[in-house]
Amino acid sequence: MNWEAFWLTVRLAAIVSALLVTIGIPIAYWLTYSRWRWKFLVEAAVALPIVLPPTVLGFYMLIALGSRSPLGRWWESFTGHPLAFTFEGLVVGSLLYSLPFAVQPFAASFGAVDRQLLRAAASLGDSPLQAFRRVVLPLSKAGLVTGVALSFAHTLGEFGVVLMVGGNIPGVTRTISIDIYDQVQTANYSSANQTALLLLMISFIVLSIVYGLNRRPWAVGPWR
C-alpha cells in the first residue's frame, strides 16, 4: 500500500473539488439563467470531458500547454516551470476533466428552484445575486454536495490524463491509480489488491452519499 500516492491523490481531489465549487457555481449560474441563444454550445463544451477520451485532453495539454506553445511559455514565465510533470499540471488537467461532474449537478439543482420564490425575493427588495445567495443556494444543497462529491470521486479515479502528463514522479504526480497500474504491471498483486480495495470502498462511500442525499423518501411506487 503506497500511502504517499494515496494522500497525494486525496490532496489533488480535495483541491480540485474546492476549485470546482468556486469556478462551477458561476458557470452553473450562468447556464441556468442566461437566455443567450447560443448557450447550448457552452453546455456542450462543458459536457465534453464526459465523452472525450482522457488521452485527447492529455495530448492537448502536452502540445497546447507544452513548453513550445505561447500559452505554455506564458505559464512558464509566470510560474518558472512547465505545466507537465507537476502537481499544478495535474490540478489543471483534473479541473478540466472533472468540470461537468460539478457544473451539471449544480445547474440542475439551480434550475429546479421554483422561479416564483425568486420573484418573491425580488419583490421584497433582493437583487438577483442576493436572491441567488439567500434562496437558490440554500435550496440547492443536495445538488452542491452531489457536484462536490462526484468531482472529488472522479478526480480520485482519474488515470489517462495523469498517465499522459504526469511523468509518474513519486510524491509529485504518482497518483493512486498510476500506482495500482505499476503494481499490476510488475505482478505485485497483493499491494495492488489492497490499494484497489481501498479505492473501491472510498468510491462506494462517496457515491452512497450522493444517492443517499438525492433519494426521495416520500416517493411512492406505482405498485402501492
Place this chain on the structure above:
Amino acid sequence: MIKLLALLLLIAGPFAAGQEIVVAAAADMSAALPQLAANFTKKTGQPVKLSFGSSGNLTNQIRNGAPFDIFFSADEEYPQQLIAEGLASKDTLYRYAIGRLILWVPNDSALDLTKLGIKALLEPSVRKISIANPSTAPYGRAAEAALRHFQIYDQVSSRLVFGENVSQAAQFVESGNAQAGLIALSHALAPAMKDKGRYWAVPLDAYPSLNQAAVVLSRSKQQGSARKFLEYLRTPEATSVLSNYGFNLSGRDIQTEKH
C-alpha cells in the same frame, strides 16, 4: 432494439477472424517492426499485427494469457523468465541486437552534447529528464544504471520524469516538455524524430547490456507462421532494416553525435 443489436454484431463480426500472427514488442521496436512486418507480409502473404509496450508490461500480459504469438523484448531476461515458466519455446529464442541507450536533446536546445556528454544533464537549463519507467522498461533500468555509472544520479534524480515505456519517454522530450531524455537509439533514427534533435550515445560499458531477443510463445496456435517470422528476421533484408534503426549484434560504437 433487436435490429440495433444485430447491427452491432455485424460491426463486431470481422474482429473474430484470426489468421494473422500477433506480435507483442518492446517500445524501442515501434518504428522498425512495422517495416519488417510489412516486408514479411508482402513476401509471404501472412498478415502480422503489432502491439507495443514496455517489455515488463508485455511479459506480465503474456503471463495473464494475452493472445500473442511472438514476443520481442528489450531485455533477454524477460523471455528467459517466460521460458522457465513454460510460456515460451526455448529453441526459438533469438537475440537479434544489442539495444543502444542515447542522450537526446531537441534541435532548439543549446546543450553541446559533443563537449559535455552525459554531464549535459547537470546544466540548469535541463529541468526535466525523461527516462522510461525502470520497474517495467529495460531502457529505464539502463538509464538509471548509466546515471549511477557516471555518478550523477543523486544530482539529477529529482529532475527525472518517467514515461510508461521508452516511446513515451521519447515523446516527452520530443514535445519539448522535458529538455533531455535518455531514450532508445532506434527512436532517434526513426523518421518521426530524425530531424528534430541530436544525440550522444551512452557508452556500452555504462549500463548492463540491453540484449534484444525475440521468442515464440508456447500458447500460440500459429507456431509455424511465428517461427517463419523469426527466420525471416535473420535474412540479410531484415538485418539491414534493423541496422537502419541502430539494431545490430556487434554493439559496435556508433557515431556519437549527429545533426
